[in-house]
Structures are given as C-alpha cells and as structure tokens.
Amino acid sequence: MAKMNRRAALRGVLGGAAVSVGVPFLDVFLDGNGAALAATGQRLPVRFGTWFWGCGITPSRFTPQMSGERYDLPADLAPIAVHRDKVSILSGFNVNLDGVPNTPHITGNLALRTGVPVPNENVAAATFDVLIADTIGAGTRFRSLEMSCLGAPHSYSYRTAGSPNPSEVSPVALYQRIFGEGFQDPNAASFTPDARTMVRQSVLSAVSDDRRALMHNLGVDDRQRMDEYFTSLRQLEQQLALQLEPPAPIENFQRPAMPGAAPLASEIDAVANTHRVMSGLLAAALACNQTRVFNMVFSDSASSLRRHGDTTSHHQLTHEELVNPELGYQEQSAFFATRSMEAWGVFIDALASVREGDGTLLDNCLVVAHSDCSLAKTHAVEGIPVLIAGRAGGRVRSGRHIEGNGDPITRIGLSVQQIMGVPIDQWGANSMQTGQTINELFV
Amino acid sequence: MKRVPLASLLAVIGAVLVCFVGGLGFAQAERSEEPLSTGAPTNLRRLTEAQYRASVNDIFGEVSLTGRFERGLRQDRLIAVGASQQGLSPFSFEQYDVMARGVAAQITAPDRRGALPCAPQNVERFDAACARMIVSSYGERLFRRPLTNAETQRYVGAARAAHQRLGDFYGGVSAAISGLMVAPEFLFRVERTEADPNLRGGIRLDAYSKAVRLSYFLTNSTPDDELLRAAGAGELHTSHGLARQADRLISSDGFETGVRAFFWDMLGFDGFADLTKDAVIYPAFNSRVAADAEEQTLRTIVTHLIRDDGDYRDLFTTRQTHLTRALGIVYRLPVTPRTGWETTEYPEDSGRAGIITDISFLALHSHPGRSSPTIRGMSVREVFLCQTVPPPPPDVDFSVVQDSSNTSLPTARMRLQAHATQPACASCHRLMDPLGLPLENFDGVGTYRARENGAPIDTSGSINNLNFTSAGGLGQALHDTPQTSRCLVNNMYRYAVGRNAVSGERDWMNYLNGRFETSGYRVPELMRTIATSNAFYAVTAESEGGDSTPGGGQ
Numbered sequence: 002m003a004k005m006n007r008r009a010a011l012r013g014v015l016g017g018a019a020v021s022v023g024v025p026f027l028d029v030f031l032d033g034n035g036a037a038l039a040a041t042g043q044r045l046p047v048r049f050g051t052w053f054w055g056c057g058i059t060p061s062r063f064t065p066q067m068s069g070e071r072y073d074l075p076a077d078l079a080p081i082a083v084h085r086d087k088v089s090i091l092s093g094f095n096v097n098l099d100g101v102p103n104t105p106h107i108t109g110n111l112a113l114r115t116g117v118p119v120p121n122e123n124v125a126a127a128t129f130d131v132l133i134a135d136t137i138g139a140g141t142r143f144r145s146l147e148m149s150c151l152g153a154p155h156s157y158s159y160r161t162a163g164s165p166n167p168s169e170v171s172p173v174a175l176y177q178r179i180f181g182e183g184f185q186d187p188n189a190a191s192f193t194p195d196a197r198t199m200v201r202q203s204v205l206s207a208v209s210d211d212r213r214a215l216m217h218n219l220g221v222d223d224r225q226r227m228d229e230y231f232t233s234l235r236q237l238e239q240q241l242a243l244q245l246e247p248p249a250p251i252e253n254f255q256r257p258a259m260p261g262a263a264p265l266a267s268e269i270d271a272v273a274n275t276h277r278v279m280s281g282l283l284a285a286a287l288a289c290n291q292t293r294v295f296n297m298v299f300s301d302s303a304s305s306l307r308r309h310g311d312t313t314s315h316h317q318l319t320h321e322e323l324v325n326p327e328l329g330y331q332e333q334s335a336f337f338a339t340r341s342m343e344a345w346g347v348f349i350d351a352l353a354s355v356r357e358g359d360g361t362l363l364d365n366c367l368v369v370a371h372s373d374c375s376l377a378k379t380h381a382v383e384g385i386p387v388l389i390a391g392r393a394g395g396r397v398r399s400g401r402h403i404e405g406n407g408d409p410i411t412r413i414g415l416s417v418q419q420i421m422g423v424p425i426d427q428w429g430a431n432s433m434q435t436g437q438t439i440n441e442l443f444v
Numbered sequence: 445m446k447r448v449p450l451a452s453l454l455a456v457i458g459a460v461l462v463c464f465v466g467g468l469g470f471a472q473a474e475r476s477e478e479p480l481s482t483g484a485p486t487n488l489r490r491l492t493e494a495q496y497r498a499s500v501n502d503i504f505g506e507v508s509l510t511g512r513f514e515r516g517l518r519q520d521r522l523i524a525v526g527a528s529q530q531g532l533s534p535f536s537f538e539q540y541d542v543m544a545r546g547v548a549a550q551i552t553a554p555d556r557r558g559a560l561p562c563a564p565q566n567v568e569r570f571d572a573a574c575a576r577m578i579v580s581s582y583g584e585r586l587f588r589r590p591l592t593n594a595e596t597q598r599y600v601g602a603a604r605a606a607h608q609r610l611g612d613f614y615g616g617v618s619a620a621i622s623g624l625m626v627a628p629e630f631l632f633r634v635e636r637t638e639a640d641p642n643l644r645g646g647i648r649l650d651a652y653s654k655a656v657r658l659s660y661f662l663t664n665s666t667p668d669d670e671l672l673r674a675a676g677a678g679e680l681h682t683s684h685g686l687a688r689q690a691d692r693l694i695s696s697d698g699f700e701t702g703v704r705a706f707f708w709d710m711l712g713f714d715g716f717a718d719l720t721k722d723a724v725i726y727p728a729f730n731s732r733v734a735a736d737a738e739e740q741t742l743r744t745i746v747t748h749l750i751r752d753d754g755d756y757r758d759l760f761t762t763r764q765t766h767l768t769r770a771l772g773i774v775y776r777l778p779v780t781p782r783t784g785w786e787t788t789e790y791p792e793d794s795g796r797a798g799i800i801t802d803i804s805f806l807a808l809h810s811h812p813g814r815s816s817p818t819i820r821g822m823s824v825r826e827v828f829l830c831q832t833v834p835p836p837p838p839d840v841d842f843s844v845v846q847d848s849s850n851t852s853l854p855t856a857r858m859r860l861q862a863h864a865t866q867p868a869c870a871s872c873h874r875l876m877d878p879l880g881l882p883l884e885n886f887d888g889v890g891t892y893r894a895r896e897n898g899a900p901i902d903t904s905g906s907i908n909n910l911n912f913t914s915a916g917g918l919g920q921a922l923h924d925t926p927q928t929s930r931c932l933v934n935n936m937y938r939y940a941v942g943r944n945a946v947s948g949e950r951d952w953m954n955y956l957n958g959r960f961e962t963s964g965y966r967v968p969e970l971m972r973t974i975a976t977s978n979a980f981y982a983v984t985a986e987s988e989g990g991d992s993t994p995g996g997g998q
Contacts, residue, residue: 104835144534153718154515164531166515174512178538200606200615201545204623207602211595215628218636220986223488226531230628233537240538266720267812305812310724312813 045358045365047394048287049133049421050295051114052348052370053157054341055106055304055318057379058386059330062339064092065402070109072402077339080346081388081437084353086400087363089389089442091413096382101429106302106316110157111374116411116429129414131160133421134294142183142240145294146171146286148175150276152265155301160229168298168306172260172278179286180256183240185248186342187289192247204242209234249290253356257285267305267314269340276344280351288355288362299344302373306337319377331378345370349390366391369417387413389442396420396444403441409433482948483982486649487528488943492516494629494705498665500547503585505559509551511543515641516714523709523825524939532631533783544625548618550762555881557614564613571613578617579624587629588637588667589652590676599623633660637983649981651675651929658690658975661940663698664705684859690732694968700750701852704742705966710935711827713738721889724812729807729889732770737890740766741804743785747818749967756932756965760798760828760919763790774803774891795885795892800824805888817856818873821880828922833875837868854897856882878905884920933957936967937983940974952979 016061058064058077065072072090074082081088096109101118103109106134112118114128130145149155149168156165169175185192214233216224260278264271276299283295300306304315313321315337321332348368355362368390375384387410390401405412411429416438418425427436491499493513500507514536517526550556557563561581564571579599583591591599599620607616635653647659652667655675660668662920667675671689679685693699697727708714716738721729739909743766748754752760767786772779777794779786799805809823810816827830853859860877863869882905887893895901904913907921922928933956938944945953956973963969974980 048511102835147535147895161531163517163519163526163529164514164533166533167535196609200609200619201541204602204619205626207598208622208623208627210598211627215634219488220485220632222529226488227528227628227632228536229531229533230631233534234626237537237541275485307722307812310722312722312725312811314812317811353473397821 023279025403045394046293047137047288047396047421048293048295048362048366049130049137049393049417050297050366051130051158052297052345052368053299053302054345054370054372055300055302055306056315056334056337057372057374057381058376059335060376061330062335063342065090068402068404070401077342079392080343083347084346084349084363084390087353087390087392088349089399091387091389091439092402092403092404093384093407094410094413095407095412096385097432098382099433103380103382105380106373106377109380109385110302110371111159112382112433113371113385113387113410113414114157115159116414116433118433122165124159124423125162127161128157128159129418130158130294130296131166132423132425133418136423137421138292138294140243141290141292142243143179143286143292144236145296146179146283146292147204147296148173148279148283148299149172149298149301150279151267151272151298151300151305152212152275153301153305154265155298156296157298157302158296162226163226164229166296168296169279170265172275173262174273174281175238175279175282176257176259179282179291180259181325183244184256184291185219185247187251187254187255189248192412194245198241198244202238202245205234205238205241209238219443242273251289254285254289257282267307268309269306269337270309271395272300272306273340273344273347277347277351280348282360284351287352287366288357297348299341299348300337301342304337304377306340308336314379334377345388353392360392363390364392365394367397367417369413383407385410389413391430393420397442400444401441403439408437409435412437412439477955478977478979479951481952481977481979482946483979483984484941484943484946484948485986486637486983487942488635489527489633490525490530490532491631491633492523494708495660495664495666496689498663498701500543500625502665503582504547504551504667505793507547510546511539513539515717518712519825520938520944521710521712521830522935522939523714525944528942530771530937534613534927537626540626544622545618546626548622551621552614552618560617567613568611570604570607570616572600572604575607575613575617575620576796577598579603579620582621583624584672585666585669586624588628588633588672590655609909611733635983639987647983647985648681649806649983651678654680654686654981655689657940657981658686659693661702661980662690662693662971662975663696663702665698665701687976690972694972694975699968700746703746703750703971706936706939707742707745709939711741711804712808712823713742716927719808720812721807721888724797725813726887726889726891728746728773728891730770733774733803733889734807736768736771737774737802737804737807740768740771741799741802742973744799744802747787753966753968756967757923757928759924760800760928762794763797764788765790765802771803774889776892788795788834795915797916798922800828800883800919800922801886801915803886806883806886806890807888812888814888815884815886816854816888817880817884818876819850819880820883821876821878824879824918828931829925829927830934831927834872836872854899855901856884856896857902858899879907879918881905882912882915885915927962930957932967933960933970936970940971940980948984952977 062075062077065075067073096112096118098118101108102120104120107122108118108120111124115124117125117127119125134145145166147156147158147166147168149170152170154170156168158166166213169178209231216227263274263276286292306315315334318331318334322333324330325332349363352363352366353361357365370388372386375381375386409429409432410435411433412435414429415435418428419438427434429435453624493516495888497509508537514533516523517530519529560578562574564574576596580591583599591956602623603616603620607613633656636650638650640648645908651665652675655667655671659665659671674680674685674689680689714736719734744764745759748762749758765788766778767775767779767788769779769782809820822833825833861875863873882903883902884903885892903915905918908925910921912918937956957974960970
C-alpha cells in the first residue's frame with residue numbers, strides 16, 4: 002500500500018464535504034506489526050498512555066538486582082508480580098541537565114517527557130504523549146484523556162508552553178465526559194444519526210472558515226496559540242463525525258455504571274479510591290475506542306499525598322524525615338512510595354481484566370509509568386524510575402529489567418515514540434539528543 | 445425645518461466652542477506631563493473564567509453555565525499576564541462548546557425568546573431578516589465590534605442550515621449563537637490596529653480594541669452598548685471622549701468588580717481552588733470558611749479603597765475588617781449577625797492588623813497541617829513587594845534542619861534557626877524567614893496561638909534592616925517601605941496590559957509611580973490615570989519589538 006501522510010489524509014477528510022471517518026481509517030497508519038485481531042476480524046488498535054507518580058522511589062525497595070527477564074521483585078514491586086512478564090523496569094537512565102538549573106520536581110519530569118530540560122513549566126517542546134496522540138489519536142472521539150487522582154487538576158501533558166492539557170479530577174465528571182452525552186453504545190441494536198450532531202458540525206465549520214483572515218493579523222507566538230485553538234476545534238469536529246457513524250461492535254463490552262460520589266482529596270486512601278475508579282472507567286473507554294491515548298497522574302510531582310491527620314505531606318517527609326538507621330531509608334516517605342506502586346498494580350490489573358481478542362487490553366497497550374526524580378530527598382534526576390507495561394499489540398518485547406548505565410533517558414522517549422509509529426529517528430536536545438533506541442524493547 | 449433665532453444659535457455655538465477648547469486645554473495640560481511610551485505589540489488575551497462569566501451575563505442576562513473552566517495560567521505572578529500566553533486545549537474547547545449550546549438554548553427557549561430583537565414572521569419558513577438581526581446584534585456584543593458582512597452571512601448561513609435540518613427557526617438561531625460563542629473572536633480578545641492619522645507610518649489600536657482594553661481593565665467585563673457606541677463614533681480617539689467613558693465606568697457598579705478582579709489575581713486567590721487543610725488538625729476549617737476568607741479580604745480592600753477613598757498602604761495596618769459566623773470560629777471572635785457579614789474591627793489586643801493577618805493570607809500560605817514561616821515570608825516578598833526568591837538548591841538534605849518530631853526544637857523558629865548554619869540555605873532563608881516568623885502567632889489556618897508545642901513564640905523579624913517584634917510591626921514596615929507601592933503600580937499596569945512592562949515604558953512607569961504618590965496612593969485614581977493615558981493604548985508593530993525607539997505613543 003502506498004504510504005499515506007496522516008496530516009494530508011486528515012486535511013482531505015475534513016476539507017471534503019463528507020466527514021465520516023470509519024474504523025479502517027486507522028489501519029492505514031499502522032505499520033503492520035500489530036497481530037491482535039478481534040473476533041470480528043478487525044485489527045485491535047494499540048493504545049498509549051503514561052502513568053505518573055511523584056517523589057520517586059526507595060531504591061533498596063524498588064530496583065531489581067537482576068537484569069533481563071524474570072528479574073527479582075524487591076518489596077515495592079510485589080504488586081506487579083502476576084504481570085511481571087508484561088512489565089519492564091528501566092533503571093539507571095539519566096536526565097542530563099546541560100547546565101539548566103534543576104528546579105526540584107519539575108526539571109526532571111519535563112525533561113523525561115520532552116527531551117529538553119527546562120528550569121520551569123515553560124516546556125521547550127511538546128511532551129511525547131502529545132506527539133504520539135498526533136500519530137494515533139486522530140480517529141477516536143478523544144485525542145487523549147487526562148486524569149488526576151488527588152483532587153487538583155495536575156497535568157504533565159503539554160503541546161506548547163503555557164497550557165497543559167487539563168486533567169479530569171472527579172470520576173463522576175470523567176464518566177459523564179466519556180459515557181454521558183455523545184456516547185454511542187457500540188453494541189446497540191440500531192443506529193440513527195442525530196440531526197443535531199450534523200447541525201453542530203455545520204456550526205463549527207462556519208467558525209473555522211475565517212481561520213486565514215484571523216491568522217493573518219497575528220504574531221508568531223499568537224499564531225501558534227491560534228493553531229492550538231483550531232486543533233482543538235478539529236478534535237470536536239472529529240468527535241461529531243464519529244457520532245454520525247455506526248460504531249463497530251465490541252466484544253464483551255458493557256457500559257460501566259455511573260460511579261458514586263466520593264471525597265476528592267490528597268489523603269492517600271481517598272486518592273487510591275479515586276484512582277481505582279478512574280482506572281476502571283479508563284479501561285472501559287479504551288476498550289470501546291473512545292480514545293487511544295491517556296495520561297494518568299496518580300500523585301503530583303512534588304507529591305502532596307498525606308495520611309489522614311498527619312501534618313506532613315509525602316513531599317515534606319522526603320526532606321524532613323530522618324533516615325531510619327536500621328532500615329537505611331526514610332520510613333514514612335517509603336510508605337508513600339510503596340502505596341504508589343500498589344496503585345500502579347491496580348492500574349495494570351484494570352487493563353488486564355478486559356478481555357480483547359485472544360488476550361487482554363493490556364496486551365494492546367503501551368503504558369509508560371515514571372516519576373519526577375529517583376531519590377526525592379536530593380531531587381536526583383539521575384536514574385528516574387521508568388516502568389513500561391503492555392505489549393503494544395505485539396510490537397514490544399516486555400517483562401525485562403533494562404539497565405541504562407547512565408545513558409540519556411531520552412532513549413526511552415525515542416523508543417516508545419518509534420514503537421507507536423511516530424516517524425522520528427532523533428529526539429532530545431544537547432547531550433540528551435539521541436538516535437539510539439533501546440533494542441531490548443523491540444521485537 | 446424649524447427656524448431658530450440667530451442669537452440663540454450663536455450662543456450654542458459659543459458654548460460648544462468653550463466646551464471644546466476647555467476640554468482640549470485640560471486634556472493637553474494633563475497629557476503634557478505624560479512621557480512618551482513605546483507600548484508593545486498587540487496581544488491576544490484569552491478570557492479568564494471571571495471575564496467569560498461576566499461577559500456572558502452582561503450580554504444575555506442571567507444564564508446558568510454548566511461547563512467547567514480550565515485553570516488560568518499564572519505567569520510572572522499574574523493570571524492577566526498568563527492569559528496572553530495560554531493556548532486552548534481540546535478539553536477547554538469541548539467545555540466552551542457545552543456552555544455555548546447551553547446558553548443559546550436558554551435564551552431561545554419559549555420563555556425567553558421574547559427578549560430576542562425580533563420574532564420570525566412564520567416559524568415554518570426561515571426568516572433571514574430576523575436571523576440576520578439576531579446574529580448581528582449578539583455578534584456585535586460577543587465579538588466586541590460590529591460583524592463584517594462576510595461574518596454575518598456565515599453565521600446566518602449556519603442558522604439557515606440548522607433551521608432546515610431541525611425544522612425550527614429557534615433551533616437555527618440557537619446554533620448560530622452557539623457558534624459565535626465558541627469563535628476565537630469571543631474566547632480571545634483579538635486586537636486590531638489601523639494607520640495612525642496623527643503619525644505618518646505609525647499604527648494605533650482601532651477604537652473597538654481600545655474599548656475592550658478599557659472595559660476589561662476597569663470592570664473585568666465586556667464593553668457595554670454605550671462604550672461600543674462611543675467606539676463606533678470615534679470618541680475613544682479623543683482624550684475628552686476617552687476620559688468621559690473611563691469616568692463613566694469608574695462610577696459604575698462594574699468598577700468594584702474590576703478592582704476585586706485585580707486584587708484576586710494579585711493575591712493569588714485562585715490558590716483557594718487547591719487549598720486543603722487536614723480535618724483532624726483543623727476541624728473548624730471547611731469550604732465555607734475558605735470562601736468567606738477570600739471574600740473577607742476583598743471586602744476590606746474595596747471598602748477601604750473605593751468607599752473610603754483610602755490610602756493603599758493603610759491596607760497593611762488597618763484593623764477594620766468584615767466577618768461572618770463561620771470566620772468568627774477560626775478567628776475566635778464573636779460575630780453578631782447569624783447570617784451574612786458584619787463590618788467590624790480586629791480588637792486591639794488580637795495581634796491582628798492589615799490584610800496579611802487575614803486568614804486568606806495565613807491559610808493560603810501554609811501547609812495542610814501546619815504554618816510555614818518560609819512560605820509566608822516568600823509570599824510577602826512575591827505578592828506585595830514583587831520580588832522573586834530563588835528556589836531551594838536541589839541537593840539539600842532538609843532533615844538536618846527540620847525534624848518536626850524533634851521535641852528539643854518545639855517552635856518553627858528554632859527549627860529554622862539551623863538554616864543559618866548552612867550558607868547555601870541562609871542566603872535565601874534570610875530573605876524569607878524574617879518576614880514570615882512575625883506571623884507565627886497564627887497557625888496553619890490563621891487561628892491565634894501564644895505557644896507552639898508548649899514553648900512561647902518569638903515573633904520578631906526584619907525587613908531591609910528594619911527590625912520589628914510582631915505581625916503589627918511587619919504590617920507597619922510594609923506600609924512604610926516604598927517597594928510596596930511601586931509593586932502595586934507595577935502589578936496594576938501589567939494587569940492592565942496583560943504583559944510585563946517593556947524597556948520603552950521606563951519613563952512612563954516612573955511617571956505612574958510619581959502620580960500614585962502624589963495622589964496619596966489612591967488606587968482608583970491610579971486606574972483612572974492608566975485608563976486615560978496614551979501609554980495604555982500604545983502599540984508597536986510586531987517586528988519592532990518592545991525595545992524599539994519611541995514612536996507609537998506620539
């Protein structure tokens with residue numbers, strides 16, 4: 002088949018009168034490695050996501066001693082024991098600051114996600130989830146879904162400096178956004194396109210008609226912002242186009258129940274509960290192709306997780322708590338690192354519990370979990386922990402402990418982008434620039 | 445035509461001349477003091493949540509908004525500056541779309557459609573004339589300028605297409621209105637320039653763009669019909685016409701909203717959205733207290749600055765305040781009315797004076813479970829003195845200096861004292877802690893305490909080598925230091941133009957500081973000076989940048 006440029010295709014589709022984008026649309030852009038097929042004979046899509054937790058790890062409780070497959074599981078990795086063959090641990094990959102001041106909890110996190118260290122939230126490039134969403138997210142209702150579990154809309158997904166893609170903080174609101182108005186049950190018996198959806202389409206097309214005149218009068222930066230506006234408008238147009246198409250049936254899919262109201266706070270049990278509910282909703286949304294890209298924030302980068310009644314947050318503890326001489330680490334801080342990995346286990350469970358083809362949803366996902374630092378006490382950006390879960394539809398070799406030995410952490414970002422089909426061979430800036438993927442990840 | 449006696453006609457002309465010349469003379473005298481200022485390129489400001497809400501209410505009357513708003517971007521300490529840099533995510537667009545359709549449905553619903561400018565002759569057939577009237581009247585308010593013919597046609601076309609599909613005229617115009625409401629011309633303030641007839645080769649903001657700057661600055665909302673009329677009539681290009689509109693807005697109810705919006709931004713009250721306090725440690729603190737605390741400080745500010753025409757600096761020393769029952773519990777002060785607000789004073793022996801002893805400041809700049817002299821001291825510098833404190837060095841082991849469980853160091857001062865022994869810490873902490881320690885009599889939510897962990901609290905502190913021993917002393921020092929008022933002027937101007945001042949505005953900023961001092965530090969007067977200045981509206985072409993030679997302001 003002739004190679005098809007995604008943007009050109011999109012332009013063609015949107016420029017033409019008929020804005021109907023069916024499921025086969027995506028297949029043009031897959032590289033053919035995907036092996037999984039649904040019972041319906043359709044190829045199952047590959048999804049990408051990030052899962053973030055703040056304030057790093059307790060090295061002695063986290064980093065495996067053995068490399069390669071069947072790595073050992075230190076205490077904090079116990080929650081992933083049953084999924085070990087589908088989770089890789091990447092240790093010892095560094096952020097090189099190249100003289101950029103290390104602003105605690107910000108610089109390492111954004112350098113890992115953009116390939117360029119910055120001293121504040123003004124990212125110098127888009128985060129890799131956005132680049133991947135540009136490649137695989139176009140044919141779905143939502144280009145990506147962002148979620149934050151601790152009651153505040155933290156997000157580390159940026160297209161440009163200045164406006165992170167905001168997170169949903171409430172499971173109820175997340176439910177309504179995905180399964181409320183505009184949701185089409187893929188297994189509904191009949192399908193009738195809604196005239197109101199067509200009206201909304203023509204209204205949006207009237208709004209975007211004036212684009213050129215508007216752009217003409219703007220400076221460079223403002224033109225970029227207006228581009229972002231029109232990208233957002235186009236996403237809504239795509240959502241509407243999909244609503245005019247009968248959805249492809251999905252095996253075993255049932256619309257989830259509306260979650261009950263629960264407290265949203267930074268207290269650890271509330272966060273764990275919010276995370277559990279959101280993970281289930283997300284898994285259902287992925288299963289019925291509402292989105293192919295997501296970003297889950299379990300805790301913020303300067304972790305504000307707390308225990309009920311405690312005066313001190315996880316972040317404060319990492320700085321103020323004395324090291325327990327017997328254990329060799331900060332005991333209270335370690336509690337939160339342990340709980341974070343428990344949540345990661347819950348998240349993987351949620352993906353693995355959805356049957357898909359002859360495997361599970363997890364097999365058709367690639368999820369990059371990472372933190373903002375390795376040791377929060379010193380804000381170390383050397384060896385920021387990264388875990389990769391899922392098999393990306395058979396495109397990725399999983400279940401290994403891979404040691405970076407001080408290599409730039411951009412090798413991870415480059416590798417996952419290539420796995421997801423982003424056409425790049427170099428990524429990152431200055432000493433973080435790399436063209437070297439991590440071969441152990443590739444099939 | 446009616447005959448008019450010559451004498452009275454001459455008298456009228458004479459009066460007009462006197463007015464005109466008098467007005468001009470006054471304006472010139474005032475203007476002659478204002479130094480040249482370059483201005484900067486136009487900017488594209490996204491409406492903030494408050495501006496969106498106020499604009500929609502001003503245009504359509506009371507409507508309920510059902511969507512959610514993306515968080516405002518705070519840049520260089522102001523959301524007003526961040527709004528010139530913030531993009532618009534797919535999430536936000538979705539939410540704007542939900543709200544737009546909600547508003548359009550409400551105002552075209554059977555119970556409200558009588559308020560539309562016209563009704564169709566026949567609901568069955570598309571009434572293009574009526575649709576055009578609705579599109580152009582709401583379009584002008586939403587875009588803050590008359591629509592072009594092409595724009596009107598496009599939105600009327602959308603209404604027609606929708607009518608045909610839905611078989612309903614109101615469904616059609618509702619669709620067009622929701623389109624206008626998600627258009628970039630509504631969600632962003634798009635500024636336009638034109639050739640400046642008074643300066644060859646120069647450019648100026650067009651009249652509608654001036655109206656928009658003026659209106660959002662003074663009232664935090666969209667230009668009203670009278671301001672749009674004045675813009676259309678060219679009155680905003682004359683100093684007299686501009687002053688008349690500015691004075692009209694300053695005496696309107698919207699002005700208080702405008703002053704509140706500025707202080708809400710400067711004081712970082714968006715932080716209340718994230719504020720949590722541990723319910724076990726601070727059982728009296730809840731969302732009611734948080735909302736009232738925010739309102740308390742804003743009430744004190746507008747009462748003092750607008751109603752009492754007070755000196756800005758006195759906000760740091762005044763004991764006048766406003767309380768509710770919910771606040772009274774945290775303040776441990778009796779409040780008479782069962783519901784609503786009481787205008788009152790902090791008792792002389794309460795240790796409180798000035799807005800930095802309000803719980804809005806104390807609670808916002810503390811940890812969830814305890815106070816923080818460091819955060820409070822840093823916030824005093826950043827919020828009220830416009831100074832930036834560098835972030836902590838990344839590789840410091842804090843556990844050496846701050847072990848909260850160490851009973852031999854019961855107070856924060858003792859724990860922080862250890863900072864002085866480490867030079868890397870001391871260089872920044874001596875900027876922060878001496879401004880926060882005087883507030884240590886107030887715990888993490890702002891309740892008074894004499895002791896911490898049983899030990900008496902020492903509230904001495906200093907700023908610029910000026911020593912004091914209490915919160916009151918800190919307030920007095922903020923009152924006295926010239927940086928406080930310069931910071932206010934700096935924030936106010938940046939808030940007005942949505943960007944930092946550029947080097948070509950240095951003389952103007954000095955002038956503005958002088959005017960503020962001369963006026964006795966009157967904030968409304970400062971806002972009037974900005975609103976009626978040349979500098980506020982001056983623009984340069986994009987390529988020239990902010991460092992170009994003066995020219996745009998002439």
